[in-house]
Amino acid sequence: MPGDTLHLNNKAKKQNTYDAIIVGSGITGGWAAKELCEKGLKVLMLERGRNVEHIKDYPTATKAPWEFEHHLHLTKEDKERCYVQSRHYSYKEDNKHFYINDKENPYDETKRFDWIRGDIVGGRSLLWARACYRWSDLDFEANLKDGHGVDWPIRYKDLAPWYDYVESFIGVSGSVEHIPQLPDGKFQPPFEMNCVEKSFKQKIESVYNDRKVIIGRTANLTKPVQGRGHCQARDLCHRGCPFGAYFSTNASTMPAAYATGNLTVRPHSLVNKVLYDEQQQKAIGVEILDTETKQTEEFYANIIFLNAATVATAFILLNSTSNRFPNGLGNGSDQVGRNLMDHHKGLSISASVDGFEDGYYYGRRPTGIYIPRFKNIHEPSPDFLRGYHFAGGAYRGRQSHDATIGADLKDALTEPGAWSFSIYAFGETLPYADNRVTLNHDKKDPWGRPTITIDCNFRDNEKAMHKDIAETGKEILTAAGYKDVKVSGSISFPGNANHEMGIARMGKDPKTSVLNAFNQMHEVSNVFITDGSCMASSNCVNPSLTYMALTARACDYAVKEMKKGNV
Structure with missing residues (x-):
């Protein structure tokens, strides 16, 4: 019997x-799957949420507004079940099935942190705003220059x-502009x-x-x-696109990975x-x-890529203790969980425009105009950094009208x-060591694991920048000749820009x-982290394109190192 048991265990381990x-x-995670599978590796992708198949599992993608019971509004029950998700503008009746249940997945907020999460295969790639901007050396050198x-x-x-590589695959529409602080890319027509x-462009640039x-x-x-179709300008991206017209794991990288025959996806798998x-x-x-069976299981591999998204990756690292790493995997520096960042936003600056009554526009374009960063480029601001x-x-x-009813x-x-x-604006947040994620081992989550505590807030630099955003936004719309310029809103809470990053930063030392x-990882050579956790600073641009480029680069390096026997 002991021999048989040993044989069964070996067989189970081999299968896993x-x-x-x-x-x-x-x-x-989708990009890592594509790259590693195409390089010949047998890959297991683990996802805590349920499976979502492209097209098949977008139940609201073609529904008309009147087909929704609550006319696209959230119910009291929706808000109670998803009390964090409902803090974010993107959580609506037509896509609420993609988001996590906050009651079943609580965390502790020392200070308010809006942790917005998908709970599906594809994650937030189905829900992101799709803005794609490159970083420049202004951003990569910022930490060194200002300390x-x-x-x-x-x-x-x-x-x-x-x-170049990532943009050519995902398809990024845009215009070549030769702006030093915002490098051009491989663009589709804008x-x-x-x-x-x-008219606004002409006025502002003059x-x-x-x-x-x-x-x-x-x-x-x-x-x-x-094999993906072009955008239909429906502005319904958040429901999942049956045309595959925006980049998502489900429509793009996962099909490429599956095509190799090397990918296995296991949903309902919460990594401890x-x-x-x-x-x-x-x-x-x-x-x-396993969130369905409530049983634990182990899987084995030569290389591990952590792409669970910043806060969840922090949990995994901090919960991975051993004799060598009593404070979390690869945490000899005590930097795991620290330096949590998110962009600050929250203001809307609006105005009325005279004229142009004979002009209109086609469809619901999925992007707006963009004014790249211009503060602290050549002349330093006395009030804030970045x-x-x-x-x-x-x-x-x-049109305003007097009609009350009928035709x-x-x-x-x-x-x-x-x-x-x-x-509106997005501003950079500086890295602060005490903006952090920790684990509370005295309090358990519904799965019996230590609970996550998030302690993060914006500081004086972000608040000074926020004040400047309001003043400069008013100045710009006034310079364009617009009337009734108004500023509304207030600075957001961390997390609400949905660009959380940091906690396992890159560095030389x-x-x-x-x-x-x-x-x-400096201390564990066969573990790679390419989600937002890796960022050493936050810049002010949407970060996903940079995450993708870093992932493709890391996969290339990891496979070469594996073939050399170094990992």
């Missing part, structure tokens, strides 16, 4: 052994070819500005020599690519920890909790009203960072 394990199926955070171990030249936006107005760069196709072998001094696999960008656009509302009301509602213009220049 792969060349690589990827934790998470979002934007970076906040640690110096990035890479520069733009290291990532430029990988930006979306067109409407008549008011074209008034200011440091401000450019461009069309937003977005991962929405303007021409078909690799990375398994570390003290003798080999390497990671050998992961332990998961910078912010503006985005927004012009639109027409409905007159119906006719009146078909007439467009006056033009308006609105802009293992004493002050967690990852090296190739997203490889």
Whole structure:
């Protein structure tokens, strides 16, 4: 009997052994799957949420507004069940089935942190805003120059070819502009500005020599690519796109990975920890909790990629304790869980626009105009470090009318009203060591695991920048000749920009960072982290394109190192 038991265990372990394990199926997890599978590795992708198949599992994608019971509004029950998700504008009746149940997955907020999460295969790749902007050396050198955070171990030249590679695959529409702080990319044809936006561009660029107005760069196709159709300008991306017209794991990287025959996807798999072998001094696999059976199971691999998204990756690392790493896997630097960042936002600056009554626009374009960062480029601001960008656009509302009911009301509602213009901003947040994720081992979550505690807030630099955003936004719309300029809103809470990053930063020195220049853990050479966790600073642009480029680069390096026998 002992011999039989040993044989069964070996067989089970062999069945659960792969060349690589990827934790998470979002934007970076999908990219890791594509790259590793195409390089010949047998890959297991673990996802805590349920499975979602492209097209088949987008139940609301083609529904008309009147087909929704609550007319796209949330019910009291929705808000109670998803009390964190409902803090975010994107959580609606038509896509609520993609989001996590907060009651079943609580965490503790020392200070308010809006942790917005998908709970599906594909993760937030189905829900993201699709904005794609490259970083420049202004951003990669910022920590070194002003002394906040640690110096990035890479520069733009290291990532430029990988930006090319990623953009060519996902399809990014945009215009070539030759702006030093916002490098150009491999673009599909851009979306067109409407008549008011074209006028706005001309006015602003004639008034200011440091401000450019461009069309937003977005991962929405303007021409078909690799079996995916072009954007229909429906503005229903958040429901899942049956045309595959925006980049998602489900429509793009996962089909590419499946095509190799090397990918296995296991949904309902909540990762508890990375398994570390003290003798080999390497990671050998992961332990998961099957959320359907409530049983734990182990899977094994030579290489592990952690792509669970920043806060969840922090949990996995901190919960992966051993004799060598009593404070969490690869945490000799005490930087795991620290330096949590998110962009700050929250203001809307709007105005009314005279004229252009004979102009309108086609469809619901999936991107707006964009004003790249112009503060702290050449002349330092006395009030704050780093910078912010503006985005927004012009639109027409409905015509005001006196009709109260019947055909007159119906006719009146078909007439467009006056033009308006609105802009908003995203600002950079500095890395602070005490903005962090920790585990509370005295309090258990519904799965019997330690609970997550998030302690994060914006500081004086972010608040000073926020004040400048309001003042400068008003100045810009006034300079364009618009009337009734108004500022509304207030600074957001961390998490609400949905760009959480940090907690396992890249750096040159293992004493002050967690990852090296190739997203490889300094202290555990066969573990790579390429989600937002790896970021050493936050910039002010949407970060997903940079995550993708870093992931593709890390996969290339990891496979080469594996073939050399170094991992």
